Amino acid sequence: MQDSQGLLLVLGMAVVTYLPRLLPMLLLSTDKLPSFLKRFFDFVPYAVLTTLIFPEILFSTAQPASAIAGGLIAFGLAYCGQNLFFVVVGGIGGVFLWELLF
Template identity: 50%
Template sequence: MTKPIIAIFLMAAVTYLPRVLPIAILKKNISSRYIRSFLHFMPYAVLASLTFPDIFYSTTQTASAMFGTLAALTLAYFNKSLVVVALGAILAVFLFESIHLL
């Protein structure tokens, strides 16, 4: 009975501490432009590193996945919204696979 409770408290601490410690330690504004720039781009880098490898295995063909990725990157480069980028990539993969099947 006590082992699951200890495990729950340990998991809560491991999840909660990395979120609270930076707020508790860094109470003043960060003045370094380098560190602020690093922290600004960190969420994008983590998201990209988690999702990018799986992009190439998400379709039936690697070529269609690359085509969809190219379409998404092109739309994102032109500052389109996330919905437009996602729908554009889906449409590009659909068209590529439809034409390739003919």
């Protein structure tokens, strides 16, 4: 592929990716939202996180078993209120150990 064509593709992708990020930020911020919409947006982070995690987490490592091991460790650490950094390191460490041992 030629560089000029690649540049054109990148610019096109950049524009169509930026617009959905930008428009709500500019148009919604000052409005007082109706209470139904406010509740709706309250729940968005939880729904987005859940659907990002499941079921893709199962296929994020070399084998589902190691992903489950790491995921459970991360879950345990998060449940005990550990710092996010340790949750991530613990999860990665769990996968590493599992794949080293089994």
